[in-house]
Amino acid sequence: EAGVAQSPRYKIIEKRQSVAFWCNPISGHATLYWYQQILGQGPKLLIQFQNNGVVDDSQLPKDRFSAERLKGVDSTLKIQPAKLEDSAVYLCASSLGGVNQPQHFGDGTRLSIL
Amino acid sequence: QKEVEQNSGPLSVPEGAIASLNCTYSDRGSQSFFWYRQYSGKSPELIMFIYSNGDKEDGRFTAQLNKASQYVSLLIRDSQPSDSATYLCAVGGNNRLAFGKGNQVVVIP
Numbered sequence: 765e766a767g768v769a770q771s772p773r774y775k776i777i778e779k780r781q782s783v784a785f786w787c788n789p790i791s792g793h794a795t796l797y798w799y800q801q802i803l804g805q806g807p808k809l810l811i812q813f814q815n816n817g818v819v820d821d822s823q824l825p826k827d828r829f830s831a832e833r834l835k836g837v838d839s840t841l842k843i844q845p846a847k848l849e850d851s852a853v854y855l856c857a858s859s860l861g862g863v864n865q866p867q868h869f870g871d872g873t874r875l876s877i878l
Numbered sequence: 879q880k881e882v883e884q885n886s887g888p889l890s891v892p893e894g895a896i897a898s899l900n901c902t903y904s905d906r907g908s909q910s911f912f913w914y915r916q917y918s919g920k921s922p923e924l925i926m927f928i929y930s931n932g933d934k935e936d937g938r939f940t941a942q943l944n945k946a947s948q949y950v951s952l953l954i955r956d957s958q959p960s961d962s963a964t965y966l967c968a969v970g971g972n973n974r975l976a977f978g979k980g981n982q983v984v985v986i987p
Binding site for chain 1: 882909910912914920921922923924927929966968970971973974975976977978979980
């Protein structure tokens with residue numbers, strides 16, 4: 765079974781630029797999550813999709829972050845404009861159902877803001 | 879109070895010993911409990927999950943859940959150098975999975 769695919773693996777941009785991340789979940793997984801993980805901390809949920817609908821985006825900084833999951837499969841997360849404090853690893857995870865189902869993570873995208 | 883707390887500092891254990899990690903949570907209605915292992919520079923990897931009070935064993939790993947006291951623990955028996963990593967506790971409830979900040983384990987050969 766193929767795991768969660770993410771790209772790119774690394775990204776370096778200057779502040780105020782924009783960046784986009786892509787995620788393809790495990791086949792058949794209805795729920796997709798985007799997390800932000802800052803060094804030394806646990807992952808922090810940014811947004812949760814169930815199929816192509818948003819379940820929870822309460823911690824997403826909506827003035828600069830946006831995400832979509834068209835057709836209920838792949839998802840993209842965008843940051844525009846980026847700030848220095850956005851430097852982190854962005855993790856995508858998927859699960860069969862809601863939060864009581866085990867989540868499986870992709871390799872993540874390490875974002876550095878200069 | 880944080881949703882999920884993992885307070886212990888780095889844990890150093892001799893090879894072959896038992897490593898014990900603890901995690902407390904604030905939401906009494908939490909229903910699902912997970913332990914993830916994260917190697918430096920890698921993404922979290924699921925190693926255990928537990929839903930009911932008591933113990934659950936999988937190989938060298940045992941998860942223990944006590945909902946009355948609101949804690950979940952992870953025991954690693956016969957610790958190996960390959961177990962050196964950060965262990966993340968995650969608790970599911972209110973339609974959200976909350977992670978602790980993790981505990982670093984160092985297994986000394």
